[in-house]
Every structure is written in C-alpha cells, then in structure tokens.
Amino acid sequence: MTNYDAQEVARIHQELRDRLPQDPASRVGALEKILTEKGLVDPQSIDAWVEAYQDHIGPKRGAHVVARAWNDVGFKRRLMADAPAAIDELGYLGRATGHLKVVENTTTVHNLVVCTLCSCYPFSILGMAPAWYKVAAYRSRAVRDPRGVLEEFGVEISNDIEVRVWDSTAELRYLVLPQRPDGTEHFDEDALANLVTRNSMIGTDRDLEVTAPGED
Amino acid sequence: MDGAHDLGGQQGFGPIEVDSVSEPFNEEWEGREWGMAQCALTPDITIDWWRHCRELILPEDYLTRPYLDSWAQTDFATYIEAGWISLEEVDHRGSLIEVDEPLDPPSTASVDDILKDERNHAVRYHKEVESKPLFSEGQNIVTNKEGVAGHTRLPRYVRGIKGVINAYHGAHVFPDLSAHGKTTHQHLYSVVFACADLWPETQNSKDKVFLDLWESYLTEA
Numbered sequence: 001m002t003n004y005d006a007q008e009v010a011r012i013h014q015e016l017r018d019r020l021p022q023d024p025a026s027r028v029g030a031l032e033k034i035l036t037e038k039g040l041v042d043p044q045s046i047d048a049w050v051e052a053y054q055d056h057i058g059p060k061r062g063a064h065v066v067a068r069a070w071n072d073v074g075f076k077r078r079l080m081a082d083a084p085a086a087i088d089e090l091g092y093l094g095r096a097t098g099h100l101k102v103v104e105n106t107t108t109v110h111n112l113v114v115c116t117l118c119s120c121y122p123f124s125i126l127g128m129a130p131a132w133y134k135v136a137a138y139r140s141r142a143v144r145d146p147r148g149v150l151e152e153f154g155v156e157i158s159n160d161i162e163v164r165v166w167d168s169t170a171e172l173r174y175l176v177l178p179q180r181p182d183g184t185e186h187f188d189e190d191a192l193a194n195l196v197t198r199n200s201m202i203g204t205d206r207d208l209e210v211t212a213p214g215e216d
Numbered sequence: 217m218d219g220a221h222d223l224g225g226q227q228g229f230g231p232i233e234v235d236s237v238s239e240p241f242n243e244e245w246e247g248r249e250w251g252m253a254q255c256a257l258t259p260d261i262t263i264d265w266w267r268h269c270r271e272l273i274l275p276e277d278y279l280t281r282p283y284l285d286s287w288a289q290t291d292f293a294t295y296i297e298a299g300w301i302s303l304e305e306v307d308h309r310g311s312l313i314e315v316d317e318p319l320d321p322p323s324t325a326s327v328d329d330i331l332k333d334e335r336n337h338a339v340r341y342h343k344e345v346e347s348k349p350l351f352s353e354g355q356n357i358v359t360n361k362e363g364v365a366g367h368t369r370l371p372r373y374v375r376g377i378k379g380v381i382n383a384y385h386g387a388h389v390f391p392d393l394s395a396h397g398k399t400t401h402q403h404l405y406s407v408v409f410a411c412a413d414l415w416p417e418t419q420n421s422k423d424k425v426f427l428d429l430w431e432s433y434l435t436e437a
C-alpha cells in the first residue's frame with residue numbers, strides 16, 4: 001500500500017544509487033525482471049505497448065487533426081471549442097488528451113509549448129515526445145528565452161509577432177495549430193497532413209514547407 | 217518543493233540538441249520502460265504522487281539521466297515505498313518474497329486491445345463543485361510568494377508575480393493534496409504573465425507566458 005511518505009522515498013532514491021546497475025538498460029531490465037517474476041507485469045503486454053507507440057500512435061495523428069482543421073471549417077470550430085471531443089471524432093482521444101487545448105498560430109502570434117516541471121505531452125495525438133522536449137536546456141529556456149530557443153531550431157520570429165509560451169502545469173495539454181501554407185488551396189487532406197511536422201505542433205517549427213502531393 | 221525539477225528560467229544548460237534522434241524510442245530499454253509504465257503501476261498511485269517521487273530523485277541523477285530512465289527510478293521508488301518490492305530484491309535482481317496482497321494476474325494486452333482501450337485512458341480531472349470561482353477572466357492576480365515543501369505545480373519562476381486571468385477551466389484535482397493520496401477539486405485558471413514581468417533581460421518584450429494555476433496559488437492584485 002502506498003504511504004505517500006516523501007522522506008522515505010528520498011531515502012529509497014539514496015539507497016538505490018549503490019544498489020541499482022550503473023546503466024539505464026540494465027536498470028530497466030532489472031525492473032522488468034523483478035516485476036515479471038512477481039506477476040506484476042506481463043512482458044508480452046510490454047511488447048504490445050512498444051508496437052502501439054512505434055507503429056500506430058504518433059505525430060501522424062496530430063498532422064491529420066491539423067489537416068482536417070485547415071480543410072473543414074466546422075471541424076476547426078469544434079476543435080478550438082472542445083478539442084477532446086473533436087479528436088474523438090477521428091478516434092484519437094486517449095492518454096493525456098482528456099483536457100487537450102488547441103492554440104492557433106496567426107500572422108501576429110506564434111505559440112510554443114513546454115512543460116517546465118516534468119515533461120507533460122499529449123501522447124495520444126503526438127506519440128512519444130522528442131528527446132529535446134524532455135531535456136533541461138529546453139525546459140529551462142523555453143519560458144525565458146523563447147526566441148533564442150526558436151532560433152536554434154532555425155525559426156526566426158520577427159518583432160511584430162507575439163510569442164506565447166504555454167507551460168503545461170496542470171492536466172491540460174496543448175497542441176499548436178500551425179498556419180496553412182499558401183499555395184495549398186487544392187491539396188486534399190492527406191496531402192495537407194504530409195506538410196505538417198511534429199515540431200510545428202509543439203511550436204519549434206513555424207513556416208511549413210510545401211511539397212506537391214506525391215513529391216515527398 | 218524547490219527541487220532540481222523546477223527548471224523554468226534556470227540558466228547554464230547550454231544550447232538544445234535540436235537534431236537529437238528521437239523516433240520514437242532511441243534504445244530498446246526506452247520502449248520497455250514506456251510499456252511498463254503503461255501496464256504496471258502500484259494500484260493506489262496518483263499521478264501527482266508519482267510525479268513527486270520523480271522530483272525526489274537526487275538532483276545530480278535527475279539532471280543527467282535520460283528521461284525514461286528517471287521513470288524507471290521512479291517506478292522502483294514507488295513500488296518499494298508501497299511494499300511491493302524490497303531493496304533486497306533490487307540487490308538480487310529478482311523476486312525473493314511474495315507480495316502481501318497480490319494484484320489480479322495481469323491479462324496479456326495485444327496491440328488491438330491497447331488501441332481499442334486508448335479512449336478509456338483520456339482521464340478527466342475536473343468535476344462540478346458547489347463553490348463559485350473567485351476570479352474571472354481579465355482579473356488581475358498575484359501568485360503566492362512562498363513555495364511549499366511538498367509537491368506543487370506553481371513553479372518558482374512565477375512566484376510573487378502579477379498576472380491576469382486568461383480563462384477559467386473548471387475545478388480540477390488539486391495536485392498538492394493528490395500527491396498525498398487525497399483527491400480534492402479546486403478551481404483552475406489559465407493565467408497569463410508578461411515576459412517583461414518575469415525576467416530582467418526581457419523588459420522590452422511583448423511576449424507572454426501562460427500557465428494553468430489553481431485558485432489557492434493566487435490572490436487578487
């Protein structure tokens with residue numbers, strides 16, 4: 001039974017320093033072995049989880065949501081008003097998106113998403129978070145020097161654009177709706193989705209590159 | 217808790233490795249840890265207790281170990297604290313004793329099961345409450361100046377700072393108490409801060425930072 005004893009947990013972390021193996025793979029391996037032997041986890045279920053997030057649940061879902069919003073005014077309206085219900089229409093409601101909120105880029109606004117306190121991320125529409133999203137350099141600087149951070153990603157934001165940083169401190173999760181690129185008026189939903197990068201949905205990418213359908 | 221995890225605004229971490237490979241698991245162990253975290257957690261855990269246990273990782277480990285490695289460390293700590301596994305079993309790298317209250321044996325999940333079940337994991341943390349929210353959109357507030365010793369979601373960089381209520385989200389589970397296993401609901405707001413009010417070097421900036429903050433973190437300004 002969980003006792004919610006923080007002092008005890010601090011002591012356990014200290015103890016584990018010398019008791020756990022010295023590399024991540026062995027530490028995780030030890031955890032899986034102990035939990036499996038105790039009947040607390042089934043390794044085949046872990047295999048399935050890996051496959052689910054490797055092959056099925058990832059940023060393509062988010063790109064589909066964005067493309068639908070660009071192409072369907074009614075969907076966009078529903079998405080901006082109640083994002084969980086709107087992504088549920090596409091079968092994408094799930095882990096960490098029960099309180100999803102969509103923030104829209106415009107000619108005068110650029111949005112950037114971070115979680116300074118842990119690394120919260122909308123798993124069921126973007127899959128696993130990229131490595132850079134979870135490191136101290138990004139988490140510390142996104143709220144203090146967002147323009148500097150964006151420059152490192154090759155994104156220059158002119159001074160007439162306001163940068164809005166969303167720090168995910170509660171159970172709300174944020175998805176950036178990037179601007180639809182010019183010259184895509186005749187693109188269908190699949191072709192539009194192909195233009196949407198994962199980073200553009202977090203905010204570390206802004207002007208999407210246009211490739212003609214079938215060219216990528 | 218004024219821990220190493222509270223990273224907003226800290227300096228000295230250098231540039232971001234923007235091209236770091238991350239699709240979706242760099243190494244096999246990352247996928248194993250992700251899977252374990254999805255299908256094996258102590259039954260009475262709360263998300264906030266788990267987060268607090270991660271915050272309690274020694275700072276030198278918290279700041280230097282890969283993200284999902286810190287999940288494994290947190291899983292170990294929560295299992296041990298709850299008595300499901302022992303430190304001796306960690307030494308032994310395997311099971312030594314039976315747990316007191318065995319869980320129902322886990323059923324094997326297939327990819328199809330997971331995909332079909334995903335929708336049921338869109339956890340909602342809000343609830344209708346009788347009390348009326350104290351603040352309304354556009355109102356000026358100031359955040360608490362003092363931190364708290366335990367888990368909290370008011371980061372250091374916005375303490376004692378004036379902001380404006382951007383939106384009301386309803387009453388959500390209050391993390392400071394949920395980290396002690398107590399589920400209570402409190403009004404939650406989107407609060408907007410001017411970068412110029414947060415950092416000395418951004419005085420001329422018109423950029424903004426938005427945080428989702430609970431009512432007891434705020435007072436009227």
